[in-house]
Amino acid sequence: MFTSPQISTNNDLNSRSYIFFYYFTIRYKLYNGNKLNLPIFPNHAKTIKERNKLLSKLQLECHKALLNDWNPTGIEKEQKIQIVKDSFENILAEKLNSPYSKFYKRDLQKVCEQFLNFIPKELLTKLVTEIPLEIIEDFLNQFKTSGRSYMNKRRSLSIFFSELVRKDYLQKNPVNKTSKQKIKAKLHEVYSEEQLREVFKFLKVNHYNLYLCALITYGCLLRPHQEVRQLKLKHISKDFSEIHLSGNENKSGKVRTVYIPDYLSKELKQHLFGFDDVETNIFSLASAESFNDDYFKTQWSRAKTQMLKAGLIQENQTLYSFRHTAVVNVYRKTKDLHVVQQLLQHSNMIVTLNYLRGLGETNNEDLKNCMPQLI
CATH class of the missing domain: 1.10.443.10 (Intergrase catalytic core)
Structure with missing residues (x-):
């Protein structure tokens, strides 16, 4: 069981680029083709264009190898905490220690507490990749008393999943698939x-x-x-x-x-x-x-x-x-x-x-x- 290899790169030649993928829920990286017995070295490239070309080639060859039952357990892997409860609490701790407004932090703290209390207890110790969309939708549906309340809660929850995507725990943010509600403007009528x-x-x-x-x-x-x-x-x-x-x-x-x-x-x-x-x-x-x-x-x-x-x-x-x-x-x-x-x-x-x-x-x-x- 594996995911399609993805490219992680930027526009700085001094920063190492690589291919990453999940193999039985463990995340792996490939910086070059050595483990595939191929002379592909993206980080030796002299230009961004050349490096991107080599990364695409490495991505393709890696995918072929996985399809042919290649076992990547011998390459570098990242041991990251991917458990639902730990992941959410770690992200919250990072946000609370960052220079955001007290209201932003308050909203994140509240939605984290509410979400972890809402989901089934057995899901707390599972991988974040195993959170079903239905659970997320059921959680948000509690706040459909008003469009503003719903969208505020949706936005706060989405921040956690966006961080999970940024950290490569997830490939896509599942909150983006949930429905939106129109927010009725709160009228602050002007004075004559x-x-x-x-x-x-x-x-x-x-x-x-x-x-x-x-x-x-x-x-x-x-x-x-x-x-x-x-x-x-x-x-x-x-x-x-x-x-x-x-x-x-x-x-x-x-x-x-x-x-x-x-x-x-x-x-x-x-x-x-x-x-x-x-x-x-x-x-x-x-x-x-x-x-x-x-x-x-x-x-x-x-x-x-x-x-x-x-x-x-x-x-x-x-x-x-x-x-x-x-x-x-x-x-x-x-x-x-x-x-x-x-x-x-x-x-x-x-x-x-x-x-x-x-x-x-x-x-x-x-x-x-x-x-x-x-x-």
Whole structure:
């Protein structure tokens, strides 16, 4: 019992390439044709093209030999842990020790625990190649209460299987064969100009930290619960004209510089007057200490009840609506997707377009204006 030989290579001639395959669940490597009694030496090649040609030849000859009952037990083999439980726990440990966000790690930890508890106990000690697709589908079907819940769980589980593929435990990711569900966009309805003024006025008097968070979210297009909540004095330039975030301090993962508009600069100067410690969090006003993850969520929940009763906001208007309102205003002013993409730090234009479409900003009216006219 064996799998078809595969090529493992890259574009670096200094890195050794090889052929690999599974023979009775054990993974083997072939770097050259010595074990086949053939003069094939891909890693002696002088060019990438020549090496790829030799690798293909070695792959073909290896496959022929296996078909002719060649026993590869005498060649180099990799002793890797392929047991389901161990493999998942090892991958989780690697992820938890990597510089990912706490939410990413939390989701992976949860899905790992849920999946290992769901599958039959006898499967825990079997090889990962023996996990049936039906088990994966049955596990995911538990979360079909909403498209978002299902797809989030599917994405998290897929990360484990993708790692198994990357480590050569599996040839393909079985999660890719499971069904997808459409995610209904969660509407963060934008504010009108009049609403914006009234809401800011109310928050400034009754919930100042929430007001400041909303003002930064609107004026700088930062995300409130992480990027804004954890802002310190050191992130703000001395003249209060810019905010500087490192790659691990914002969702894009890149160094980010954000312009601070005049109305926000003035507010920050007044709020932070007399504070010199650069580690001071701008909300807790304590050195190197920010409020908990749910701080603004709780604050908004309290303020929202009051504002709904006063008729200041609608049910679908949220803390994130300040960011969405700013995005819509910028797009309406410029009609330039590239500008919006840069402000939001999106990885590509498709993400930005989907973002605007989710806000209902790119719609049939935009297309209508592009229709040909009869002269």
